[in-house]
Amino acid sequence: MIDVNYVWCFALCALAVWRVAHLLAGENGPWDLVRRLRATLGYGMLGRMMDCFYCMSFLIALPPAIWMSSGRIGFLIQWMALSAVACLLEMATQRKQMHIRVKPISTSYLNKVINGV
Secondary structure, eight states: OOOHHHHHHHHHHHHHHHHHHHHHHHOOOGGGHHHHHHHHHTTSHHHHHHHOHHHHHHHHTHHHHHHHOSSHHHHHHHHHHHHHHHHHHHHHHOSOOOOOOOOOSOHHHHHHHHHTO
16 A cells, blocks of 8 residues: 655655756745856756756656665666656646647648549
8 A cells, every 4th residue: 555645755856856857947945046157057968958858857866766666677767757747747737838740741632532533
């Protein structure tokens, strides 16, 4: 049976991972601290990681996974699961929705298909 306290702990850790990763990857932060940090890191590897939500969620999920885990396998599973929940939350809350429009080649081609010519 699953311990209810563990479920709440996991859910709160997942929300915290999402919030901190979102703060670091997509916001300026209080008093522009995160923006200044991002500018200081520049275009190096760390600077590019700061712009990637998925990279940040992967790294930020590490401490809570260590804290929650009881073994090596459990640690790896919890680490990936915390990051995955944060990524799912990010995808669910994104303002920019990608809409793909399929543009037909030509209307004459569609007429041929519809009319069976």
